[in-house]
Structures are given as C-alpha cells and as structure tokens.
Amino acid sequence: MNYNWNWGIFWEQSPEGTGTYLDMLLSGxxxxxxxxxxxxxxxxMLGSIVGVLRTLPSALAxxxxxxxxxxxRNIPLLVQMFLWFFVLPELVPSGLGLWLKQxxxxxxxxxxxxxxxxxxxxxxxxxxxxxxxxxRGQKMAGMALGLTTLQTYRYVLLPMAYRIILPPLTSEFLNxxxxxxxxxxxxxxxLTARAxxxxxxxxxxxxxxxxxxxxxxxxxxxxxxxxxALERKVAVPGYIAGx
Amino acid sequence: xxxxFDFDVIWRSLPYLFYEGMRFTLTLTFLATAGGxxxxxxxxxxxxxxxxxxxxxAASYTNFMRSLPLVLVIFWFxxxxxxxxxxxxxxxxxxxxxxxxxxxxTFTLFEAAYFSExxxxxxxxxxxxxxxxxxxxxxxxxQVMGSVVLPQAFRNMTPVLLTQTIILFQDTSLVYVxxxxxxxxxxxxxxxxxxxxxEMYLFAALVYFVISFxxxxxxxxxxxxxxxxx
Numbered sequence: 001m002n003y004n005w006n007w008g009i010f011w012e013q014s015p016e017g018t019g020t021y022l023d024m025l026l027s028g029x030x031x032x033x034x035x036x037x038x039x040x041x042x043x044x045m046l047g048s049i050v051g052v053l054r055t056l057p058s059a060l061a062x063x064x065x066x067x068x069x070x071x072x073r074n075i076p077l078l079v080q081m082f083l084w085f086f087v088l089p090e091l092v093p094s095g096l097g098l099w100l101k102q103x104x105x106x107x108x109x110x111x112x113x114x115x116x117x118x119x120x121x122x123x124x125x126x127x128x129x130x131x132x133x134x135x136r137g138q139k140m141a142g143m144a145l146g147l148t149t150l151q152t153y154r155y156v157l158l159p160m161a162y163r164i165i166l167p168p169l170t171s172e173f174l175n176x177x178x179x180x181x182x183x184x185x186x187x188x189x190x191l192t193a194r195a196x197x198x199x200x201x202x203x204x205x206x207x208x209x210x211x212x213x214x215x216x217x218x219x220x221x222x223x224x225x226x227x228x229a230l231e232r233k234v235a236v237p238g239y240i241a242g243x
Numbered sequence: 244x245x246x247x248f249d250f251d252v253i254w255r256s257l258p259y260l261f262y263e264g265m266r267f268t269l270t271l272t273f274l275a276t277a278g279g280x281x282x283x284x285x286x287x288x289x290x291x292x293x294x295x296x297x298x299x300x301a302a303s304y305t306n307f308m309r310s311l312p313l314v315l316v317i318f319w320f321x322x323x324x325x326x327x328x329x330x331x332x333x334x335x336x337x338x339x340x341x342x343x344x345x346x347x348x349t350f351t352l353f354e355a356a357y358f359s360e361x362x363x364x365x366x367x368x369x370x371x372x373x374x375x376x377x378x379x380x381x382x383x384x385x386q387v388m389g390s391v392v393l394p395q396a397f398r399n400m401t402p403v404l405l406t407q408t409i410i411l412f413q414d415t416s417l418v419y420v421x422x423x424x425x426x427x428x429x430x431x432x433x434x435x436x437x438x439x440x441x442e443m444y445l446f447a448a449l450v451y452f453v454i455s456f457x458x459x460x461x462x463x464x465x466x467x468x469x470x471x472x473x
Contacts, residue, residue: 003326070456071452073455073459074413074451074452074455074456074459075413075448075451075452075455076413076414076416076417076427076451077413078416078417078419078427079416079427079444079447079448079451080448082431082440082444082447083444083445083448086440086441086444087440087441087444087445090440090441091441174310178310178311178312178313179312180312181312181313181314181315182312182314182417184314184420185419185420192312192314192315192318195315195318196318199318199322205322206322206323209315209318209319209322212315213311213315213319216310216311216312216315217307217310217311220310
C-alpha cells in the first residue's frame with residue numbers, strides 16, 4: 001500500500017483554528033454522547049408511554065400505539081431525519097416554521113427529536129414485551145389491592161418490566177448511539193462528521209477513521225460494562241439473571 | 244398547509260425514481276442479503292466450530308462490526324476498497340471502484356455480522372442428536388452441515404432472516420452519504436433541483452413505509468404458518 005501514514009496528524013492544528021485535529025474529534029465525541037443521551041431520555045419516556053398503551057385493554061389505545069410503532073419502524077431513519085429537518089418547518093404555520101429554521105443548533109434539536117421518536121418505537125416494543133412477560137397474577141394482585149390502573153403500572157408492573165428488559169434496552173441504547181451518526185446528513189458535527197472533516201482537511205483518511213472507530217469501540221465498552229453492573233444490581237431474585 | 248402541494252413533480256419523476264433509484268436500492272438489498280447470508284453462515288460455523296483460533300476471530304469480527312455505526316463503515320470501505328484492490332491485483336496505484344461495487348462490499352461485510360448472529364442462533368436451535376446422528380452415519384462435517392443442520396437452521400430462522408432483510412432495505416438509504424442515486428438519492432436530487440423538498444421526501448417516506456410494512460406483514464404471516472408445523 002503506497003499510503004502515507006502520519007500518526008502525528010492528531011497533534012497538528014486543524015484549519016478551523018480551534019485547536020488540533022484531536023480536539024476536533026473529541027468535540028465530535030462530545031456531540032455524539034450528548035445527542036445520544038438526550039435522545040435516549042426522550043425515547044425512554046415516549047417508548048414507555050406507547051409500550052404501556054399497547055398493553056392496556058382499550059382497543060383504541062392498542063390500535064393507536066400499534067400504528068405509532070409501525071410508522072416509526074417502517075421508514076428509514078435517514079428519511080425521518082429529512083422529514084423533521086426539511087419538511088416539518090414547511091408544514092407548520094409559517095411563523096413557527098421560520099422560527100424552527102432559524103433556531104441555533106437546529107441540527108442538534110432535530111437529531112434529538114428524530115432519534116427520540118425513532119428509538120421510542122423500539123423501546124415501546126421492549127416495554128410491551130417486558131409487561132407481557134410478567135405473570136397475569138401480578139396485574140390481578142395489583143387490582144385486588146384496590147390500586148387504580150395507573151398505580152398498578154407504576155408500583156407493580158413497570159418496576160418489574162424494566163428490570164427484565166434491561167439487557168435488550170442496553171442494545172437499543174447502543175443502537176441509538178450509533179444512529180447519531182446519521183445526523184451528519186443534516187449537519188450535526190458529531191464524531192463521524194468530524195472524522196470525515198478531518199479526512200477532507202488533511203487527506204489522512206485512515207488515521208481519522210481509525211481514531212473514530214476506536215472512540216466508538218470505547219463508548220461501547222463503557223456502556224456495556226456500566227449496564228452489566230446495573231443489571232447485576234437490579235436483577236430480580238428468583239429469575240435466571242438473579243441470584 | 245398542503246395548498247401548494249405539487250403532485251405533478253412526483254408524477255413526472257416517477258420513471259427516474261423507480262427505474263434509476265429503486266432498481267439500485269433493490270439490487271443492492273438482494274445481492275447484499277445473499278452475500279451477507281452466505282458469509283454470515285460461514286462466520287457462524289467458524290464461531291461454533293470448536294477449532295483453536297477460528298471462534299475468536301469470528302466473534303471479534305461480529306462484535307467489532309456490530310459496535311460501529313453503518314455510516315462510518317460506509318466511509319471506511321469507500322476509501323479502503325481501492326487500496327485493497329490495489330494490493331490484491333498488484334496494481335501500481337489504488338484502483339477505481341464504482342459506487343455500486345463499493346456499497347455492495349460494504350453492506351455484504353457489515354450485514355454478515357448481523358446475519359451470522361441469526362444463523363448462530365439457528366444452528367444452536369438444532370438438537371444435539373441431529374448432527375450426532377449424521378456423524379454416526381459416517382457423514383463428514385460438511386455433509387452434516389449441508390444436509391442435516393443448515394437446512395433446518397435456515398428453515399427455523401427464515402422469518403428472522405427476512406426481517407433483517409427489511410432492515411437492510413431501509414439501511415441502504417444511507418448510501419446517500421456517498422451521493423449515490425439510490426431511491427432516496429434520486430428523490431433528493433429531484434427535490435433539490437426543483438425546490439420540492441416537501442413533496443419528494445414525503446413521497447419517499449410513503450414508498451419506504453408501504454414496502455417495509457407490506458413485507459413485514461408478509462413475514463408475520465409466514466411466521467404463523469411455520470409456527471403451526473412445530
């Protein structure tokens with residue numbers, strides 16, 4: 001391979017004048033992490049609501065939540081990103097649309113909302129699976145104690161369901177983190193976008209992508225280790241995962 | 244809201260969208276699925292082989308690919324494949340690789356990691372007695388795999404493999420980052436040329452939704468039919 005390796009490139013100044021190439025990648029890493037966490041919180045909230053709706057006896061709630069899940073699962077993430085970024089501001093009243101377009105950090109807010117909704121459909125399916133995995137007697141016991149439906153979910157079903165679905169939620173969180181890279185198409189300066197910019201400025205393709213790859217692997221390792229610890233802490237005694 | 248919605252721009256660009264764009268998307272989806280399933284099955288067999296080093300290599304490959312975002316992998320291969328081609332053919336400079344070949348290689352290698360996990364589950368779902376019976380009949384490893392284990396594993400995993408194919412179909416839209424004219428790329432080019440972002444992106448979303456939703460409904464029905472047999 002006649003490629004000029006130059007690993008010292010990370011300590012050279014980037015043409016943006018804000019520091020070295022390494023600083024550039026690390027600022028990308030920060031955006032990736034912030035976007036991933038904020039959108040995850042949104043996804044967890046929306047996904048829990050929709051997942052609970054799918055398990056309610058009301059036929060209307062079931063149908064609406066099923067439609068929600070199908071819509072967000074059957075449209076590619078990139079297309080959803082474009083819909084939120086390019087199409088939504090045109091469809092709302094023009095004053096609001098203008099405000100949306102002029103928002104500082106618009107790519108960040110768009111990415112958070114888009115990923116939040118996209119991932120929430122997947123979280124909803126996990127939450128539903130978790131609730132359905134519980135024995136029927138749990139819900140009945142809650143009702144028999146005189147709890148309202150809301151209280152039954154809050155104090156009986158959900159605390160158990162979340163502990164059961166923690167492993168699949170970990171992989172959804174990792175998917176969500178990886179999906180933040182799609183937001184580079186709407187101009188979010190996250191890790192992949194920064195690696196790409198570094199490649200364009202310095203022509204050191206493989207150094208830039210190697211660094212980005214290592215940072216993504218690092219995120220994975222940290223998250224997996226953290227979640228395993230959390231899983232051990234909250235494992236339900238009596239289940240296979242518990243002691 | 245939809246007062247100045249221009250349906251005509253969609254109608255006019257239909258041949259371009261489907262003949263240029265969708266053909267690329269579907270060809271890429273099917274070839275990458277075929278390649279990914281074959282490669283993924285080989286990786287799964289390596290991982291379950293019990294030989295010295297192979298399982299570690301297979302597991303590392305799968306875990307490595309699965310922890311990277313597809314967009315980054317697309318960029319990696321876009322720049323790496325010309326150099327690999329140069330090394331493989333012994334040419335004096337990096338060889339030219341077309342957009343289609345580059346994305347096909349990317350998606351095959353990337354999805355192979357996901358398909359290998361599915362096939363691993365499929366192979367592990369076969370009772371131990373089945374390969375044991377094969378070996379007792381004097382079949383070799385490849386005969387046991389080819390005639391006993393894999394046909395059943397494929398059959399058990401067909402719905403999951405098809406679901407992964409639908410995900411792959413949606414993921415192919417990410418070749419947009421290389422400015423390739425897949426279905427979304429075609430829609431986006433028209434959208435920018437005519438200033439009709441709203442119409443084109445909504446139409447693209449609708450087409451993706453209809454195809455993915457219809458396909459996943461079919462998979463659900465197939466799953467029910469297979470479930471009856473057991």
